[in-house]
Amino acid sequence: MTRITLINGDGIGPEISDAVVKIIEAAGLKIDWDIQSAGADVIEKEGTPLPDRVLESIKRNKIALKAPVTTPIGKGFRSVNVQLRKTLDLYANLRPCKNLPNVKTRFDNVDIIVVRENTEDLYAGIERQIDENTAESIKVITKKASERICKFAFDYAVKNNRKEVCVVTKANIMKLSDGLFLECYRNVAENYPQINRREILVDNLCMQLVQNPSQFDVLVLPNLYGDIVSDLCAGLIGGLGVAQGANIGDNYAVFEPVHGSAPDIKGQNKANPTALLLSAVEMLKYIGENYYAEKINNALYKTLSGGKFTPDLGGNLTSIEFTEEIIRHLN
Ligand code: NAI
Numbered sequence: 001m002t003r004i005t006l007i008n009g010d011g012i013g014p015e016i017s018d019a020v021v022k023i024i025e026a027a028g029l030k031i032d033w034d035i036q037s038a039g040a041d042v043i044e045k046e047g048t049p050l051p052d053r054v055l056e057s058i059k060r061n062k063i064a065l066k067a068p069v070t071t072p073i074g075k076g077f078r079s080v081n082v083q084l085r086k087t088l089d090l091y092a093n094l095r096p097c098k099n100l101p102n103v104k105t106r107f108d109n110v111d112i113i114v115v116r117e118n119t120e121d122l123y124a125g126i127e128r129q130i131d132e133n134t135a136e137s138i139k140v141i142t143k144k145a146s147e148r149i150c151k152f153a154f155d156y157a158v159k160n161n162r163k164e165v166c167v168v169t170k171a172n173i174m175k176l177s178d179g180l181f182l183e184c185y186r187n188v189a190e191n192y193p194q195i196n197r198r199e200i201l202v203d204n205l206c207m208q209l210v211q212n213p214s215q216f217d218v219l220v221l222p223n224l225y226g227d228i229v230s231d232l233c234a235g236l237i238g239g240l241g242v243a244q245g246a247n248i249g250d251n252y253a254v255f256e257p258v259h260g261s262a263p264d265i266k267g268q269n270k271a272n273p274t275a276l277l278l279s280a281v282e283m284l285k286y287i288g289e290n291y292y293a294e295k296i297n298n299a300l301y302k303t304l305s306g307g308k309f310t311p312d313l314g315g316n317l318t319s320i321e322f323t324e325e326i327i328r329h330l331n
Contacts, residue, residue: 002287003032005057009067010039011261012271017067019273019323020280023299026327029284029292034061038080039069039261050080055087058252063287065280066256070263078125081256085118090247090254091145092152093118093226096282097233100242100274101305103313109214110236113162115153116226117181118247120145123223141177141222146184152248153220154192164196164217165189168205168225181222206232234258241272241312244279246286255283269318272310274300277326299329 008017024031036054043049049069058064071079084090093116099108126138153165167185169178182199189197196217200208202225208215209229213236221229234243240259247254257275265271277300284293303325309315310322317325 001030001032002063002289003034003061004283004287005054005061005064006033006035007038007054007064007066007069008035009069009261010041011068011070011263011266013039013067013069013261015267015269015271015319016257016273016276017065019319020065020276022323023273023277023296023326023330024280024284024292027292027295027299027330029289050083055084058084058088058254062252063283064252064254065276065283066254067276068257068259068261070261082123082125084254085247088247088249088252088254089119090249090252091117091119092149092248093230094156094246094248094282095230095233095258096244096278097230097237099237101301102307103238103242103304103309105236105238107213107236110233112213112216112233112236113156113160113218114226114230114233115149115156115218115220116230117145117149117221117223119223121223123227139174139177139224141180143180143184146181146222147188150185150188150220153218154188154195157195157218158192162195162218164198165192166198166200166205166216166219168200168202168219168221168229170202170225172201178222185220202229205229209233209236230258238313240275241310242274242278244275244282246279246282248286253283253286255279255286269320270311271319272312273319273323274310295330296326299326302329 008014034057036057038054039049069080095114098111120140122137122139124140129135157165169182171178171182243258245258257279281293281297308325
């Protein structure tokens with residue numbers, strides 16, 4: 001039986017993890033879940049939001065499914081998500097954004113893969129207070145990280161029959177840092193003559209995305225732009241409740257939704273498990289369980305096609321009812 005680490009998170013995390021575990025089980029796939037708690041709730045007992053046992057579990061199992069965990073803003077502990085990505089060198093953040101059946105959005109035919117560099121840029125966490133009126137944050141871009149993320153994006157494009165990889169920077173202003181990222185993209189692209197190239201500035205990209213998103217295929221971006229643009233793309237397909245994600249490195253992969261722990265709806269049986277479920281579907285494909293991935297995806301699509309939604313998508317089903325609908329459509 002495949003053993004997978006399950007970080008069930010906090011806020012709505014436990015509710016949506018329960019839903020996803022039930023759906024996978026009902027589909028007939030047996031997974032030995034290695035359940036690990038992390039985040040604000042474990043600090044009191046273990047003194048850290050990301051105890052070593054969580055990292056050891058992922059190192060053993062190589063694959064994890066992760067529900068969101070809360071990170072306090074401005075103060076307190078460093079984000080568990082950022083720590084996980086750095087410690088396990090999960091350098092590629094993959095966020096497929098594709099329209100779902102019957103989920104009303106402004107545009108049809110959105111099918112964008114956002115590939116975000118996950119380890120450096122302004123997220124390197126190099127900040128200092130110069131004086132009480134000034135703080136400074138350093139943007140780090142390296143050739144090594146830029147080349148490997150561009151290679152990841154092109155390899156993904158080849159493997160998944162995509163036509164174009166577009167690089168997104170602000171290299172006209174940040175000539176050295178974003179300039180290096182762009183140069184790495186150009187070098188890597190030389191090895192993929194079958195994939196179209198495109199270069200765009202991040203501000204122009206944002207305008208184009210809200211006017212005509214179907215022109216984009218695979219986007220590759222440094223960390224900060226990738227973070228912001230992937231939420232924009234989540235909005236194009238129906239919001240955070242349906243936006244899936246994955247953090248992938250050479251040795252480990254952690255699959256997680258884009259959204260956070262949604263404390264405003266915690267415990268109210270309202271959370272939409274779709275984003276975590278789609279992340280789990282991507283995880284099943286990654287471990288070669290394509291049959292079950294497709295079976296679960298079809299059941300989700302049939303549920304949505306039948307107009308069955310949670311409140312975030314304008315429906316009136318509870319999380320539990322929505323989960324039961326998906327399970328009913330598995331057969
Ligand atoms: P959030 O994504 O938790 O919530 C934003 C809005 O979207 C809220 O109104 C929420 O109710 C709604 N929402 C999110 N997921 C939903 C779902 N599955 N179904 C229905 N509605 C949903 O963002 P927010 O409020 O900025 O962050 C809350 C906490 O989560 C913060 O501590 C933040 O640091 C953390 N966070 C954790 C992430 C992770 O673990 N990967 C990612 C993003 C934020």
